[in-house]
Amino acid sequence: MDTFEGKIILVTGGTGSFGGYFVNHLLDKKFKEIRVFSRDELKQEEMRQRFQNPKIKFYIGDIRDRRSVDDAMSGVDYVFHAAALKQVPSCEFFPMQATQTNVLGSRNVIDSAISHGVSKVVSLSTDKAVYPVNALGITKALMEKVVESSARNLCGEKTILTIVRYGNVLFSRGSVIPLFLKQIREHKDISVTEPKMTRFLLPLKEAIRLVTFALENARQGDVFVRKAPSCSVGDLAQAVKNIFRSDSEIKTIGIRHGEKMYETLAAKGELLRSEDLGDFLRLSIDDRDLNYSKYLNEGDKKIVETEDYNSQNTTRMTVGQVEEMLLEQPEIISELKNRGGI
Numbered sequence: 001m002d003t004f005e006g007k008i009i010l011v012t013g014g015t016g017s018f019g020g021y022f023v024n025h026l027l028d029k030k031f032k033e034i035r036v037f038s039r040d041e042l043k044q045e046e047m048r049q050r051f052q053n054p055k056i057k058f059y060i061g062d063i064r065d066r067r068s069v070d071d072a073m074s075g076v077d078y079v080f081h082a083a084a085l086k087q088v089p090s091c092e093f094f095p096m097q098a099t100q101t102n103v104l105g106s107r108n109v110i111d112s113a114i115s116h117g118v119s120k121v122v123s124l125s126t127d128k129a130v131y132p133v134n135a136l137g138i139t140k141a142l143m144e145k146v147v148e149s150s151a152r153n154l155c156g157e158k159t160i161l162t163i164v165r166y167g168n169v170l171f172s173r174g175s176v177i178p179l180f181l182k183q184i185r186e187h188k189d190i191s192v193t194e195p196k197m198t199r200f201l202l203p204l205k206e207a208i209r210l211v212t213f214a215l216e217n218a219r220q221g222d223v224f225v226r227k228a229p230s231c232s233v234g235d236l237a238q239a240v241k242n243i244f245r246s247d248s249e250i251k252t253i254g255i256r257h258g259e260k261m262y263e264t265l266a267a268k269g270e271l272l273r274s275e276d277l278g279d280f281l282r283l284s285i286d287d288r289d290l291n292y293s294k295y296l297n298e299g300d301k302k303i304v305e306t307e308d309y310n311s312q313n314t315t316r317m318t319v320g321q322v323e324e325m326l327l328e329q330p331e332i333i334s335e336l337k338n339r340g341g342i
Contacts, residue, residue: 002029002030003029003212003215003216004026004029004030004031004078005029005030005031006030006031006032007031007032007077007078008031008032008033008034008035008075008076008077008078009026009031009033009034009035009076009077009078009079009080010034010035010037010072010073010076010078010079010080011023011034011035011036011037011079011080011082012037012038012063012069012079012080012081012082012083012109013037013038013063013081013082013083013084014035014036014037014038014047014082015036015038015040015043015044015046015047016038016082016083016172016173017169017171017172017173017204018082018124018169018172018204018207019036019038019082020047021204021205021207021208022080022082022208022211023036023047023051023056024051025205025208027051027053031055032055033055033056033057034055034056034057035057035058035059035072035076036056036057036058036059037059037061037063037069037072037083038059038060038061038083039060039061039062041060044058044060059071059072062105063083063101063105063106063108063109064100064101064104064105064108065108066108066111066112069108069109069112070112070115070116073112073113073116073118074116075116076113076116076118077118077119077120078118078119078120078121078122078215079109079113079118079120079121079122080122080124080211081106081109081110081121081122081123081124082124083101083105083109084101084102084106084124084140084143085097085098085101085102085136085139086126086136086173087136088128088134088136088256088257088258088259089256089257089258091134091135091136091139091258092134092135092136092257092258093257094135095135095138095139098135098136098139099135099139099142101139102136102139102140102142102143103139103142103143103146106123106143106146106147107146109121109123110123110146110147110150110161111150113159113161114150114154114159117158117159118158118159119158119159119160120159120160120161120162120215120218121147121159121160121161121162122162122163122164122211122214122215122218123143123144123147123161123162123163123164124163124164124166124211125140125143125144125163125164125165125223126140126165126166126167127165127166127167127200127263127264127265127311128140128260128263129141129143129144129165130165130263130264130265130266130267130308131264131267131308133258133260134257134258134259134260135258136258137258144163144165144223147161147162147163147221148161148163148221148285148286151220151221151285152221152285152287154220155220160218160219160220161220161221162214162215162218162219162220162221162222162223162224163214163222163223163224164210164211164214164223164224164225164226165223165224165225165265165266166200166202166207166210166225166226166228166265167199167200167201167202167228167230167263167265167311168199168200168201168202169202169203169204169207170201170202170203170204170325170326170329170331171204171329171331172204176233176236177236177240177326177331178331179191180236180237180240180241181240181244181335183248184240184241184244184246184248187247187248188248189248189249189250189251190237190240190241190246190248190249190250190251191251191252191253192233192234192237192250192251192252192253193233193252193253193254193255193256193259194233194252194254194255194259194261195232195233195234195235195237195250195252196232196233196234196261197232197233197255197259197260197261197262198230198231198232198233198261198262198263198311198312198316199230199231199233199236199262199263199311200228200229200230200263200265200311200314201228201229201230201231201236201317201322201325202226202228203325203328203329206226206228207226209226209279210224210226210280213277213280217277217282219284220285221284221285221287222282222283222284222285223270223282223283223285224280224281224282224283225265225266225280225281225283225309226279226280227279227280227281227314228265228314229314229315229316229317229321230262230311230312230314230315230316230317231316231317231321231322232316234250235317235318235319235322236322237250238250238319239319239320239322239323239326240326242319242323243323243326243327243332243336244335244336244339262310262311262312263310263311264308264309264310264311265309265310265311265314266281266283266308266309267308268306268307268308269286270283271283271306271307271308271309272306273285273286281309
């Protein structure tokens with residue numbers, strides 16, 4: 001059965017990398033309507049021209065403005081909440097802007113969805129929300145707490161709230177590979193922050209699989225993680241260089257504001273509440289209440305014995321394996337065709 005058949009779907013931040021790819025993914029589904037919600041009228045016009053589909057509706061608004069969210073929410077069945085400020089350096093310099101969008105704006109989306117009786121809300125988060133050290137991670141962690149706090153109060157209610165958490169999505173807006181390609185085209189050095197830094201890698205199609213899986217399998221307050229391999233930033237740069245037979249040098253420029261050497265997709269305590277679902281992990285909500293005796297007198301020794309799930313201890317890809325993954329991506333295929341490489 002088509003999960004989306006006859007449904008009205010709202011995608012916040014719908015003109016971003018995920019939104020554009022997700023809308024394209026839904027085109028062969030039997031949906032009733034897709035609503036693309038964002039504040040960028042130029043990107044909306046570009047999407048409108050690209051899809052030219054009367055079942056795709058465009059709503060200009062900002063998740064910071066509850067009224068504009070309400071206008072788009074009426075009659076919606078599923079919400080995919082992707083609107084966010086996502087760049088680590090810009091969030092570091094403008095933390096209040098990140099807070100207003102990622103935290104307060106997310107609360108508007110969740111509250112609006114509940115008040116309109118939406119069936120399911122899937123909110124997109126990031127590995128940077130686990131043990132956060134930068135404003136992006138902190139505000140995304142708070143976004144998760146907003147979702148979970150609302151979920152605790154929705155027992156037996158219609159709206160199911162769930163979260164998906166993933167690492168670096170290949171070719172998402174602001175990702176490093178387009179920068180590497182630009183530097184290679186211009187015969188410049190390939191700049192990496194720190195070659196030994198590791199990151200999870202996830203193709204966009206796998207991000208779509210994750211959110212669809214969460215939609216179909218979510219219980220109240222669940223967090224879903226897509227198991228993913230990682231690689232070092234140095235190996236990623238080398239793989240791109242090898243694919244395009246570039247003579248550009250790889251230059252280390254140093255860690256930027258708010259960056260970590262590795263990222264974590266699931267913390268120890270979360271893994272104790274986890275369920276292995278094959279390619280995915282379900283992290284159940286911590287449903288303890290404010291009975292303080294539990295916090296003062298009770299603990300869990302198993303946490304000490306458990307490891308986090310991070311980009312250091314997950315499957316590490318070789319340069320060759322990274323090349324294989326990249327060669328399956330449409331953006332790399334297109335770039336090679338433009339260069340006459342395939």
